[in-house]
Amino acid sequence: MTDAASLPGRPRGAVVSGPATARAVNVLAPNASAMTLDGTNTWIVAEPDSGLAVVIDPGPLDEGHLKKVMDTAESAGNRVALTLLTHGHPDHAEGASRFAELTGTAVRALDPALRLGDEGLAAGDVVTVGGLELRVVPTPGHTSDSLCFHLPADQAVLTGDTVLGRGTTVVAHPDGRLGDYLDSLRRLRSLTVDDGVRTVLPGHGPVLEDAQGVVEYYLAHRAKRLAQVETAVENGCTTAHEVVARVYADVDHALWPAAEWSVAAQLEYLREHGLIG
Template sequence: MTTPDAGSPDPLKRSSPLTRFRLAPNPGPMSLEGTNSYVIGAGTVVDPGPDDEAHLQLLASVGDVRLILITHRHPDHTAGSERLRELTGAPVRALAAEHCHGGRPLVDGEVIDADGVEVRVLATPGHTSDSVSFHLPDDGINGSVLTGDTILGRGTTIIDYPDGRLGAYLESLELLRALGPATVLPAHGPILPDLSAVAEAYLEHRSQRLTQVRAALQELGPEATVEQVADHVYGDVDPLVRGAAEASVGAQLDYLRSE
């Protein structure tokens, strides 16, 4: 592994006092501008992103990479992790064992010492069953949280039902809201200044969507299908994200029918 010259410009952008990031070249309707691959301190990479050689070579060159962390199983976060391990020798750790390479699974509540930076692992399921967030309490005045896809920098995330579940997601949003005005370091989209406010807005959005789904069921009948409810609630959605809308409707119907 090579490291940049002391006088050369940093190829990463500063995202908070203790983190930097590089935008991966994988833009799309679900990934927005692309995946934000973060580096905590001198050498802990979070979400290497796609298996793009130039992107991974750059991440490998920015310092002494000793640990690779994964927020959840989706390939726009994990596909490059094995290759980055090859380039750096750093173990890959995720909540799900199948996405760990040379490292043990993450444990909810554990504290990782990332070269002197305290990183607290928070299980935040809902988007997927294996979603985690990373809380850096000493990152600036209010700390920061790497939220993966649980909270995005723009718009709202999907519930990847049936693996993801709405009830778990609402509980995760409550957990994040309780952390106060921490900086939000999302896996997609821009950095946001106040985690508590964003989590509150997400909870309100989910409440509004549930109201819309209840109204659709009243009109269509209690046995309405996912497709019928999606037509009613998400009728104007871009066809490119229709599948995501149907996954969220499935999660909402499951949540309402289990109440």
């Protein structure tokens, strides 16, 4: 979900399938909506000339899309060797089981219910396929099982729904928690400061070339929204719906039900920290 029109100083831009970095290619799923922006970005990541590829977030259960992902990898001379999931929401993971059948690959995810094969994913894991290195970065908050993948060779991070290419993401309460999400954003900021990450390869929306600026904006945006929610409560709002009507008045009303998830997470956070009763 996006609750801001665009990131400051960044054009909306068209989201298209194709190469984004030396190792990452996007195949855009045909599932555009208010919640998914232009659609889900399915990422094919491969070390040049290795002949092997990793697919991150096969997307919805759409046979045409899954075949296009396979064909795109094969046209570059790569066999899909592994499937990874950033989290379990259907627009990212629904097609994973079928894609695994088509490619004969395992599916690795943080949530055991989403895995196909013996291996999961955990903090500190390094996934290596054909010389490619992806470092697993736990980023709970949007959901409890959210992960990002650091691609050091391209100074990039694949963020799923933790950071979007346009607007900001929902904290999907009660599974998603704001405190976890803020910690995850700080973890991503450390990647930009300490590990040289420059490029965000998001789960929705265009590629972003100023990773540090984007994460700083997300942190500032969350702080602003939190202050607005606290003020709304002080002014008599008692439910998430009432808060959304006041704080998210500039957001498309079709997104208000999803905005209530984020507000519920914010209210929980404020109560936990003793800032509201």
